Amino acid sequence: MASVSIQHVTKQFGTTTVLRDFNEEFRDGEFVTLLGPSGCGKTTMLRMIAGFERPTSGEIRIGETLVSGEKTFVPPEQRGIGMVFQSYAVWPHMNVFSNVAYPLQIRHTARKETEDRVNRILEVVHLAQYAKRLPNQLSGGQQQRIALARALVAEPELLLLDEPLSNLDAKLRESMRFEIKELTRKLGITVVYVTHDQTEAMAMSDRIFLINNGIVQQSGTPEEIYNHPANPFAADFLGKVDFFEGTAGNGKIHLTAWNADLPDPEGQASGPVQVAVRPENILLGGPGEGIPGVMTRMYYLGDSTDCRVRVGETEIRVIGDGFAYHRFREGEEVSLTVRSYRVFSGENVEEQLKIRT
Numbered sequence: 001m002a003s004v005s006i007q008h009v010t011k012q013f014g015t016t017t018v019l020r021d022f023n024e025e026f027r028d029g030e031f032v033t034l035l036g037p038s039g040c041g042k043t044t045m046l047r048m049i050a051g052f053e054r055p056t057s058g059e060i061r062i063g064e065t066l067v068s069g070e071k072t073f074v075p076p077e078q079r080g081i082g083m084v085f086q087s088y089a090v091w092p093h094m095n096v097f098s099n100v101a102y103p104l105q106i107r108h109t110a111r112k113e114t115e116d117r118v119n120r121i122l123e124v125v126h127l128a129q130y131a132k133r134l135p136n137q138l139s140g141g142q143q144q145r146i147a148l149a150r151a152l153v154a155e156p157e158l159l160l161l162d163e164p165l166s167n168l169d170a171k172l173r174e175s176m177r178f179e180i181k182e183l184t185r186k187l188g189i190t191v192v193y194v195t196h197d198q199t200e201a202m203a204m205s206d207r208i209f210l211i212n213n214g215i216v217q218q219s220g221t222p223e224e225i226y227n228h229p230a231n232p233f234a235a236d237f238l239g240k241v242d243f244f245e246g247t248a249g250n251g252k253i254h255l256t257a258w259n260a261d262l263p264d265p266e267g268q269a270s271g272p273v274q275v276a277v278r279p280e281n282i283l284l285g286g287p288g289e290g291i292p293g294v295m296t297r298m299y300y301l302g303d304s305t306d307c308r309v310r311v312g313e314t315e316i317r318v319i320g321d322g323f324a325y326h327r328f329r330e331g332e333e334v335s336l337t338v339r340s341y342r343v344f345s346g347e348n349v350e351e352q353l354k355i356r357t
C-alpha cells in the first residue's frame with residue numbers, strides 16, 4: 001500500500017512560511033499533481049514526502065507507516081520511494097544498462113535478478129535495444145526514460161516526479177506525458193507529480209492539488225477544477241478566462257459593460273460580482289440571436305478562431321471553432337451567447353487573483 005497521508009503539515013524556512021497546514025490524502029494507485037506557480041511550495045512538499053526536508057509541524061504517513069512526525073523521522077533511503085527530478089542526472093560514463101542497474105547494485109541484488117529486472121524495465125520504457133549505448137548517444141527523451149527506468153527498477157510503490165519533462169521540447173513533452181501516465185498506471189504505482197504547467201496537469205492527473213501562496217486553493221479532478229473553479233485564482237490558473245463586473249439581484253446578473261443580463265446560476269448572489277467567462281464558452285451567432293456585438297478581429301488558428309467582438313465599449317475575446325473564420329467577417333454584426341460561466345462575489349478581482357491566505 002502506498003497511500004500518502006499529509007496531516008496538518010506546515011513548513012517554514014526561517015520566518016517565511018512556505019506551506020501552511022497542508023492536510024490532504026493521496027490514495028493508493030492514484031496519479032496526483034501538485035500544480036501552482038513557481039515558488040508556491042511544490043518542490044518543498046515533494047522533498048518532505050521523500051525525506052529530504054522535515055516539516056516544521058505536522059505528520060506524513062506513507063501507507064500505514066509514520067515517516068515524519070514530532071519524534072519520528074524515517075530517512076529517504078528507507079522510505080521505498082522512486083524519484084525523478086527536473087535535472088535528471090544520468091551518469092555519462094555508464095551505459096544505459098548500468099545506469100538503470102545502479103539502484104539494485106547498491107542493494108547487492110543478485111546478478112541474475114538484476115539482469116532480469118533491468119531488462120524488463122528497459123522493455124517497458126522502450127529502451128531495450130539501447131542497453132549498451134552511452135547516454136550521450138541518445139536523445140533527450142530517451143535519456144529522460146533512463147532516469148525513469150532507474151527510478152522504477154527497484155519497484156517503488158510511490159513515485160515522486162518533480163517537473164521531469166520541463167527540459168524537453170514541446171513535441172517530446174507531449175508524448176512523454178502519455179508514456180509516463182500509461183506506464184505508472186500499468187505498474188499500479190502511486191505518483192505524486194509536480195508541475196507548473198496546467199496542460200500537463202490536466203492531461204495526466206486523476207486529481208490536481210492547486211497551490212498558491214503555500215495553501216491548497218482547490219483539489220479535484222481536472223474537470224472539476226476547470227468547470228467549477230473554487231475562486232478566481234483557480235479559474236485563472238487553469239485555462240483562459242476573462243472577468244467581467246456585474247451586479248446580482250433577483251436571480252439575475254447584470255453585466256455592466258455588456259449592458260446585458262445573464263441568469264444567476266445559483267440564484268443566490270446579490271450585490272457586486274465578478275463573472276468569470278472562458279472565451280470558448282461564448283458562442284457566436286448571426287445578428288439577433290443573442291447579445292449584439294461587432295466582430296472586430298479574427299485570428300485563424302486552424303482548429304479554432306480567436307476573435308474579438310465589441311459589445312458597447314468593451315472588447316470581448318471569443319474562441320470559435322475553425323469554421324468560424326469562414327462564417328463571419330471582420331466588421332460584421334454578430335451576437336453572443338454565454339453558455340457557461342462562474343459568479344464570484346466581490347468587487348476587486350485583482351485582489352482575489354493575487355493571494356488568498
Ligand SMILES: Nc1ncnc2c1ncn2[C@@H]1O[C@H](COP(=O)(O)OP(=O)(O)O)[C@@H](O)[C@H]1O
Nearest residue numbers: 013014018036037038039040041042043044045
Ligand atoms: N532550503 C531553503 N531555504 C530557504 N528557502 C527555501 C528553501 N527551499 C525553498 N525555499 C523557498 O520556499 C519557497 C517555495 O520553494 P519551492 O518549494 O522550491 O517552490 P516551487 O517548487 O513551487 O517552485 C520559495 O520561496 C523558495 O525560495
Ligand SMILES: [Mg+2]
Nearest residue numbers: 039042043044
Ligand atoms: Mg519546484
